[in-house]
Amino acid sequence: MRIELPREAERFGSNLFYGVQKIYELDAGSSQDTEFSSPFHVVQKVPAEKIYEIESQMAIIIPIKNERLKLLEGVLCGIPHACLPIVVSNSTREPTDRFRMESNAIDNYCRFAKKRYVIAHQKDTALAYAFQKTSYANILDEEGVIKNGKAEGMIVGILLAKHFGKKYIGFIDADNFFPGAVYEYIKIYSSTLALANSNYAMTRILWHSKPKVIDSHLFFAKWGRVTRITN
Incomplete structure (x- = not known):
């Protein structure tokens, strides 16, 4: 992958927020770039070997609740082979056992x-029980099981990723209609994490247009829900 190096940053306490980095090539080729090896160049090539190394240490967490099975299979299809998919389901068990x-x-x-x-x-x-033993009982509801919610499912996935010894974590929604987009997500995650100078780094992706299916039609929204609400 060929990716722009970060140029500007803002510091909030101990956290450093970099500006958006542009992706120039998803596949930058296998040969070495002597032309772009200068330390003053603003674009960095991340070799496929380094991306694979990151992916082999990465868990992809997929929260799901009563989604179509074909969509889930499409998401799995887009995940690189070296990654470990962790599916955390809150789907119904009765009257039909969706899980x-x-x-x-x-x-x-x-x-x-x-x-x-x-x-x-x-x-x-x-x-x-595992969350009780790790002193994280506030994630449990009155019945002593984990609360409903996507965030709680993501936290479950993080705990499972740690249990399986994974160093990196990526989150992918189960309702993604485009397996190729899933593949791009993870390649971008891996490349930006490979460039990180800290063990505590996070990547978010900003799309020029992110298609959504609304009333059986594709709607090309400029911003995603998280970008609109959180940012």
């Missing part, structure tokens, strides 16, 4: 793809 359907679909896909994976249900009592 069992998700488990069967993932198991079938990963058997053919020869890919390791992890899937867990957010309301699993074993997960609740």
Whole structure:
């Protein structure tokens, strides 16, 4: 990948926020760039070997709740083979056991793809026990299981990623219609983390246009929901 080096930054306490870095090439080729090796150049090439090294230490956490199985399979299809998918489901168990359907679909896909994976249900009592033992009981509800919510599912995924010894974490939504976009997400995550000077780094992606499916039509919104609300 060929990516622009960060130019401007703002410091808030101990956190450093860099400006948007432009992606020039998703695939920058395999040969070395002597022309671009100058330390004064503003564009950095991240070699495929370094990207693979990051991906082999990365878990991709996929929160899901009653999404279409074909969409989930598409997301799995877009995840590079070296990454570990961790699916955290809060789907219904009755009257139709959607979680069992998700488990069967993932198991079938990963058997053919020869890919390791992890899937867990957010309301699993074993997960609740694990959070109790780690003194994180405020994530539990009155019934002693993990609360509903996407954020809680993401936290479950982080704990599972740590359990499996992963150094890096990426988050992908289960309702993504474009497997190629999932692949791009993770390549960008890996490349920017490879350039990080700190062990405590986070990457967010800003798209020029991010298509959404609304009433069976594609709507090319300028900003995503998180960008509009959080930023």
